[in-house]
Amino acid sequence: MLRLIAAVAITIVLSCSTAVAAPLRNVVMMVVDDQGLDAGCYGNDKIATPHLDALAAEGTLFTRAFCTTASCSASRSVILSGLHNHANGQYGHQHSYHNFHTLKFVKSLPVLLAKAGYRTCSIGKYHVQPEATYHFETYANKGLNGGARSTVQMAENAEKFIREKDDQPFFLYFCTADPHRARVGFANNRQYPGVKENKVSPDDVIVPHYLPDSPESRAELAEYYQAVNRADQGLGRLMQALENTGHADDTLVIYLSDNGIPFPGAKTNLYDPGMNLPLVVRSPDQKRHGVRTEAMVSWVDLVPTILEFTGAAGPDYPLHGRSFLPVLEEEQPEGWDQVFGSHTFHEITMYYPMRVIRTEKFKYVLNLAHQLPFPFASDLHDSLTWQGVLKRQDSYYGSRSVDAYLHRPRHELYNIAEDPKEIENLADNPAYADELRELQAKLRTFQEQTKDPWVVKYNYE
DSSP: OHHHHHHHHHHHHHHHHHHHHSOOOEEEEEEESSOOSOSGGGTOTTSOOHHHHHHHHHSEEEEEEEOSSSSHHHHHHHHHHSSOHHHHSOOSOOSTTTOOOOOTTOOOHHHHHHHTTOEEEEEEOOOOSOTTTTOOSEEOOTTOTTGGGOHHHHHHHHHHHHHHTTTSOEEEEEEOOTTSOOSSTTSOSSOOTTOOOOOOOGGGOOOOTTSOOSHHHHHHHHHHHHHHHHHHHHHHHHHHHHHHTTOTTSEEEEEEESSSOSSTTTTTOOSHHHHEEEEEEEOTTOSSOSEEEOOOEEGGGHHHHHHHHHTOOOOSSOOSOOOOGGGTTOSSOTTOOEEEEEEOOSSTTOOOOEEEEEESSEEEEEETTTTSOOOOOHHHHTSHHHHHHHHHTOSEETTEEHHHHHSOOSEEEEETTTOTTOOSOOTTOGGGHHHHHHHHHHHHHHHHHTTOGGGGHHHHO
16 A cells, blocks of 8 residues: 555656656747748849748748738637638727627637736737637737837847746747738838838839839838848847747747738738638747748638647537648648638728639639629728829730739639639639539538538528
8 A cells, every 4th residue: 555655656756757858849939920932932032031031941831821801800809719710700900990800619729828828928919809718818008109010129028028937838829920911002101219220222122923013112111121131120029039038949930911911912812822822830849941832821720720739629610721730841731732712801891702622733712702802901092103103004914814803704714834924714614614513512511510600601692
């Protein structure tokens, strides 16, 4: 009996010792606002992103990562819930009269991690509701001179948070307002503490195919580049904070954008410029560095990935994604070859539900309200780029005709491999009838499995 008691006591002591000695598994997720694939590590040598480039060299860069909805609040709800926004209820903007809410049953990432013993902190842009659903223990926004564009100050606040209780693991949700548009331009008309101004000449920008190569577009892209660099300086200071606190080697770092760049043709669209976005991940468990992977992932995969890394329990309902940690060091992993998109609103006046399946070769878009003209976000409509098109009465907006941009058919099918600009709609081409049927069947199954309310449209439209 004494031996049994002694054995139990030793087991308890060893268990406690093991628990105390277990390494911390921290998570930093940096979400920038409206950045596309515009970075040195993504092939744009005209934009200064040295810190993101360094992170990519240390970790894994995803070339085919996608948001599921190209709208700020809606996308952030997916990032934090692991559910498509047609299932979590955050169909569009949280703020002002838009007032969309996530459904109360949702158990978000910060809530799940807090339950697992994590300290949780939000810094910068939040943009979801209700707060109880997306509750963070700490909101470290005090003293930000310039709000969520004061990226270096944000990182300094992050370091203070990390140092507070170093015996507990932490989840830091770090969200800049850059490079989102401001009321005037991109908020480059002022100074931000610790940020070095990095102006770009309009002559030096790379004009993507979906934008017009006009003076207005070039001028706005130059402003956008400067705002991207400001976010990158925040990333640099944030990585320094991890070094300063001794957490560079026990922290999963994830860098991503909520949706495409704040120009018509990208943001609010589920063409690739609106949804194919930067995703750079550095895991302390990685053996290989500087990996470029073609795995197709989307923002519903973020919550499962972080839950696997931390060992935290998930919610009592199925999530819509899966962890990409097992393929983080593989360039072309099998079985990671399709993603889905579901977009319904941006602003409350912008009803235009789109459902999408994107594979390695094809994209199918179902425009459920195709009878309506494609709606504009107020800031995108007022942009110098679009106003220039209207003033000149241009017939083309980049590589797409203005009419095709505004008036879309119910079905769009593109051979991405041969037509990456998504211009030639093959939906009515008999040669692609089999591909169309296959993608339509997969999309409907996805809608049914994820309980998309818009699945009823199959019955009466």
